[in-house]
Amino acid sequence: xxxxxxxxxxxxxxxxxxxxxxxxxxxxxxGHVIWGGPIRSFLLLFAREEIKTxxxxxxxxxxxxxxxxxxxxxxxxxxxxxxxxxxxNLGTGALFINAALVYVMVALMMIGWATNGVYAMVGGWRALxxxxxxxxxxxxxxxxxxxxxxxxxxxxIVESQQSLWNILFQPVGFILFYISALAITFLPPFDLPVAKxxxxxxxxxxxxxxxxxxxxxxxxxxxxxxxxxxxxxxLGGWMGPWLPEFVWTxxxxxxxxxxxxxxxxxxxxIRHDHLLEFxxxxxxxxxxxxxxxxxxxxLL
Amino acid sequence: xxxxxxxxxxxxxxxxxxxxxxVFMTSSMVRSAFSLLGSMVAIGILFLVMEAEFLGVxxxxxxxxxxxxMAIFMMMFMMDxxxxxxxxxxxxxxxSIVAGIVVTAFVAGVAFTTDWGIFADQVQEPHEQNRLxxxxxxxxxxxxxxxxxxxxxxxxxxxxAVAISIKNDAKK
Numbered sequence: 158x159x160x161x162x163x164x165x166x167x168x169x170x171x172x173x174x175x176x177x178x179x180x181x182x183x184x185x186x187x188g189h190v191i192w193g194g195p196i197r198s199f200l201l202l203f204a205r206e207e208i209k210t211x212x213x214x215x216x217x218x219x220x221x222x223x224x225x226x227x228x229x230x231x232x233x234x235x236x237x238x239x240x241x242x243x244x245x246n247l248g249t250g251a252l253f254i255n256a257a258l259v260y261v262m263v264a265l266m267m268i269g270w271a272t273n274g275v276y277a278m279v280g281g282w283r284a285l286x287x288x289x290x291x292x293x294x295x296x297x298x299x300x301x302x303x304x305x306x307x308x309x310x311x312x313x314i315v316e317s318q319q320s321l322w323n324i325l326f327q328p329v330g331f332i333l334f335y336i337s338a339l340a341i342t343f344l345p346p347f348d349l350p351v352a353k354x355x356x357x358x359x360x361x362x363x364x365x366x367x368x369x370x371x372x373x374x375x376x377x378x379x380x381x382x383x384x385x386x387x388x389x390x391x392l393g394g395w396m397g398p399w400l401p402e403f404v405w406t407x408x409x410x411x412x413x414x415x416x417x418x419x420x421x422x423x424x425x426x427i428r429h430d431h432l433l434e435f436x437x438x439x440x441x442x443x444x445x446x447x448x449x450x451x452x453x454x455x456l457l
Numbered sequence: 458x459x460x461x462x463x464x465x466x467x468x469x470x471x472x473x474x475x476x477x478x479x480v481f482m483t484s485s486m487v488r489s490a491f492s493l494l495g496s497m498v499a500i501g502i503l504f505l506v507m508e509a510e511f512l513g514v515x516x517x518x519x520x521x522x523x524x525x526x527m528a529i530f531m532m533m534f535m536m537d538x539x540x541x542x543x544x545x546x547x548x549x550x551x552x553s554i555v556a557g558i559v560v561t562a563f564v565a566g567v568a569f570t571t572d573w574g575i576f577a578d579q580v581q582e583p584h585e586q587n588r589l590x591x592x593x594x595x596x597x598x599x600x601x602x603x604x605x606x607x608x609x610x611x612x613x614x615x616x617x618a619v620a621i622s623i624k625n626d627a628k629k
Contacts (some may be wrong), residue, residue, distance in 0.1 A: 177622050214488070216488075217491070248511075248587060249514045249586040252514050253514050259518055262525065266528070282529060285526070289522075289526070334494035
């Protein structure tokens with residue numbers, strides 16, 4: 158297959174992936190699968206009048222949506238969909254995932270501050286609290302996957318799982334990364350920054366029109382990105398029989414994304430102090446144990 | 458010898474200085490913290506331009522979290538966090554100007570008079586740099602890093618222990 162055709166296929170798959178994630182999100186909220194739903198809400202938000210809050214912070218108000226979607230696109234660009242299908246093959250790929258996704262929180266905090274509203278501001282600070290909870294475990298479990306591959310190239314991390322996928326090799330790390338991925342995407346059990354019902358939409362409470370559209374689209378892309386990250390780091394990436402490589406990545410990604418939404422549908426929202434307590438009292442020690450276990454197994 | 462690398466270095470160096478200046482010229486604590494973040498990210502990009510990929514990514518990652526945490530602490534402890542009272546963050550202006558000029562002259566003097574030796578004409582690949590950095594940290598510099606790490610940990614525990622209020626009032 159020529160590189161151009163390959164690139165086109167990946168773009169198409171990714172776009173349809175975002176669409177399917179949008180359908181899944183709607184299902185997780187309403188319990189119905191509505192195929193036309195995403196298009197309808199896209200047109201609605203696109204055409205809607207943009208109402209700005211009084212005395213909003215102009216610079217942050219314009220920067221935050223672009224920063225939000227920009228860092229997510231940067232993260233996608235380093236994730237491999239196949240052995241040769243990666244846009245930028247970074248020598249520090251595993252670290253870069255975390256570095257870029259920190260700025261998701263920065264964008265949320267920025268927009269929370271910029272809108273000059275109470276709900277938005279509380280939502281923004283909650284995004285920070287959530288990051289403080291998950292950032293340590295997520296770096297430590299990434300380190301454990303790097304230890305096994307002896308490389309920070311994401312392609313090497315996938316190839317290190319040739320004999321045994323990381324989900325079986327380091328199950329503790331997988332569980333911690335999975336929970337952290339849910340928290341990074343602020344999906345339902347961890348949707349503190351945008352909590353419906355208690356914060357009336359949180360950081361998005363005062364946004365309308367195109368800005369809200371950018372954030373919604375960004376979040377859907379973020380869900381897909383984190384699903385790809387779970388697949389690459391723990392589920393053997395593109396590995397699988399018969400089908401082409403990127404098809405396997407795509408199928409696994411959709412299964413992970415569906416599981417994200419399924420958990421969100423059946424779990425109550427967690428309180429931020431409980432989240433912090435869990436991650437610092439149990440998450441960090443478990444992540445350290447995971448590094449220890451992986452290290453011992455590798456040396457034996 | 459003007460290359461793309463040099464032009465990028467100049468652009469992002471100036472960006473770092475400009476953001477650093479903005480930190481003190483705004484009255485809102487959050488704007489100030491995010492300006493500092495902008496300055497630090499520009500420095501991270503300088504590392505990337507100089508082909509020190511690990512350092513650049515690390516700088517950008519760490520500063521995102523650190524500056525956000527700083528923002529919330531500045532919100533909590535400043536009297537006018539939103540900048541509604543036209544607070545001025547600059548003070549002792551004459552001394553600051555003199556100190557700024559003296560330090561700039563000193564740094565520029567050091568930069569221009571030092572014999573920097575031979576410049577590396579090519580840099581190793583990022584993954585090779587990572588490996589060498591790991592070897593350095595786990596061999597020659599291990600003692601330094603371990604000492605620093607344990608010192609910081611002790612400092613963190615001590616500051617938390619000092620900050621916790623003693624809740625034995627009920628017993629008295």
